Amino acid sequence: MLAPSYLPESKHTLITELTDGLESSALSWLSGYFAGVAHGRQSGRVAAAPPVIAVAEPETARRLTIVFGSQTGNAKRVAEALSERVAVEGLNVRLVRADRYATRELKDEQLLYIVMSTQGDGDPPDDSIAFVEFLNSRRAPKLPQLKYAVLGLGDSSYPDFCGISQRIDARLAELGAERLQEAGAADLDIETVALPWQDGALGHARKALLQTQAASAANVTPLRPKASVTREQPFHAELLLNQPITGRGSDKDIRHLEISLEGSALHYKPGDALGVWPTQSEALVERVLAVLALDGNEEVELGGTRRTLGDWLRGHRELTQITRPFLAAHAERAGSDALNALLQPSGAQALRELLESRQLIDVLRAWPATWTAEALLKSLRPLTPRMYSIASSQSVVEEEVHLTLAHVGFEVDGEDRWGATSHFLSNLVEGEKLPIFVEENTRFRLPDDDARDIIMIGPGTGVAPFRAFVQERAAAQAAGRNWLFFGNPHFSTDFLYQTEWQHALHDGHLHRLDLAFSRDQTEKVYVQHRMMERAADLFAWIEGGAHLYVCGDATRMAKDVHQALLQIAIQEGRMDDGRARAWLDDLAAQGRYARDVY
Structure with a gap:
């Protein structure tokens, strides 16, 4: 291979000696290192070599594959942490997102760990749909050679808690694989379950994988830099x-x-989320203390930390959502047959309605029971941060981040109820502080090629990331066109960012805007109806290379939009149902159909 003219003659031999005989993985690492050096010099900084850790050579060690499926980034974070722990011990490991995993390789895997979040009530996250469908299909191979472990992430306020990970675990066993440890089921306080599960998984990996005595300098994996602001240190x-x-x-x-x-x-990119740690409402804390006749000044020690009961409830325990484990514990204390009946299979629908429409205070009042402060704290789920799609581009707002927030509120028996974080944020006064961190969402990114068109479907607060998208594309003077579908109940009161969209249309930063105000006419009109009205143009844009994005409610809107896209493929693409589904799956696999749904 000829060296380029801008490489000094004196360096040719050095480059040849350096690269001779290296594996492709080492060459890829060198490429990234030299790119980092170039970037550092351009920015006036001296680029230091990234920290590296040795990984055993593939030919002398078996490999652990970690597959993760993540909707909001939690499963990705847990899988990355496990991968690093395995790699630090010199074990051969690869980490792959579920939609990037070549399913044909499954028949040859010998050690597989799966970390899978739950979307909605027991469904797989978007990046794992095809992987799960393959596992459940007749095409899935028998796996007598495979040893595996599964960790699920979910929310126990849903009836089908960690349902998808439980089904994956059962399916792998059905295919003949050997389960190394029981499937983990992590609630929103993820580390409580994830860390012990990782400890066990690491122990199994040590036993199953061969280790080299000497690390090979030709096969190294850069460690991810540690951020100074994290979920744990906002x-x-x-x-x-x-x-x-x-x-x-x-x-x-x-x-x-x-x-x-x-x-x-x-720093953040359009598509990322902002994590916010809330503080519970003082009024709600007082209600809980009053109904249980507990003293908020009583000191309680848990896990080596000592706080007053009031402080534990304000900043460290979930009070607005009910979980199955708490209901089970409360039913035992209350001695309530009615509450116990809800936890049986026959009570599934009534339980679902309770979880969706009532909060902790309602359960405490409906089924009185005696709790000690310590027992209560151990039974309540730890408070966790909430994630919000970022509604700004840092290219435009610089050292700011913007959010579009819906204050969740309703009444029960004439008394106000609310969402913990939306209530916390809505009542913040300008100048007050709030604990935040950034959560990457690499699956919800603008196309690398800014000449590509984008189609954005975001009713209600689902429009938030698309405000960021349009800002970013305008700042970059992107050549591609931008098309937004937005919906809400009424034009006069609910047209979010109306002036901004009008200016963007006028300035050529937004090329098409379709609106669906559902209650401004007798027959309700939603974004999926507008999509069907524009079916021919939508299909033409997508076939022309456009990227398609959906953000908002997963329960109804996202499913209705998905069905509309299938119908458009059938109608405009002359496809049957099977081909239409394959068409959408292919768009998702290409990264051209991305959803940020909740």
């Missing part, structure tokens, strides 16, 4: 603006929040 940011953006008379209370990142060194 940045306390100042709230700059808390502005209602729904009109007087709207049934919704939607806010636009602007938050300062000054001093945080936080």
Whole structure:
């Protein structure tokens, strides 16, 4: 291979000696290292070599494959942490997202760990649908050679808690694989289950994999740099603006929040999410203490940490959502046959209705029971951060991050109920601080080629990331066209960011805007109806290379939009149902059909 003219003659021999005989993985690492050096010099910084860890040679060690499926990034984070722990011990490991896993390789795997989040009530995350369908199909191979372990992430306020991971675990056993340890089922306090599960998985990996005595310098894996602001160590940011953006008379209370990142060194990309740690409402804490006749000043020690009961409830325990484990514990204390009946298979529908429409305080009042402070805290789920799609581009707002927030509120027996974090944020006063961190969402990214068209479908607060998309594309002077579908109940009160969209249309940064205000006419009209009205153009854009994005409610909207896309493929592409589904699956596999649904 001839060296380029801009490479000095004196360096030719050195480059040849350096690269001679290296494996492709080592060459890829060198490529990334030299790119980092170039970037550092261009920015005036000296680039240091990334920290490396040795990995055993493939020909002398068996391999552990870790497959993860993640909707919001939690499963990805857990899988990455496990991968690093395995690699640090010199074991051969690869980490792969479920939609990037070549299913033909499954028949040859000998050691497989799966980390899978749950979407909605027991469904797989978007990036794992094809993988799960393959496992459940007749094409899935027998796996007598495979040893495996499964970790599920879910939310026990849903009836089918970690349902998809449980079914994957059972299916692998059905195919003849050997289960190394019981499937883990992590609630929103993920580490409580994930860390012990990882410890066990690491022990099995040590036994199953061969280790080399000497690390090979030709096969190294860079460690991910550790961020200074993390989920566990959030940045306390100042709230700059808390502005209602729904009109007087709207049934919704939607806010636009602007938050300062000054001093945080936080960076984000359009499509990422902002994590927020809430503080429970003082009024709600007082209600819980009163109904249980407990003293908020009583000190309780848990896990080596000592706090008052009031402080535990304000900042460290979930009070607005009910979980099955708590219901089971409360039913035993209350001695309630009615509550116990809800936890049986025959009570599934009634349980679902309870979980969706009632909160902890309602259960405590409906089925009185005696709790000690320590027992209560051990039974309640730890408070966890909530994730919000970022509604701004850092290319435009610089050291700020913007959110589009719906304040979740309703009444039960004439008394207000609310969502913990939306209530916390809605009641923050400008100038107050809130604990935040950034969660990457690499599956919800603008196309690398900015000449590609994009189609954005985001009713309600699902429009948030598309505000960021349009800002970013405008700042980059992207050549591709931008098409937005937006819907809400009423034009006059619920047209979020109306002025911004009008300016974007005028300035050529938004090329098409289709609106669906569902209650402004007798017959309800939603975004999927507008999509069908524009079916020919939509199909033409997609066939022309456009990227398609959906953000918002997973329960109804996302499913209705998906069905509309299938119908468009059948109608405009002259496909049958099977081909239409394969067409959408292929778009997703290409990264051209991405969803951020919740």
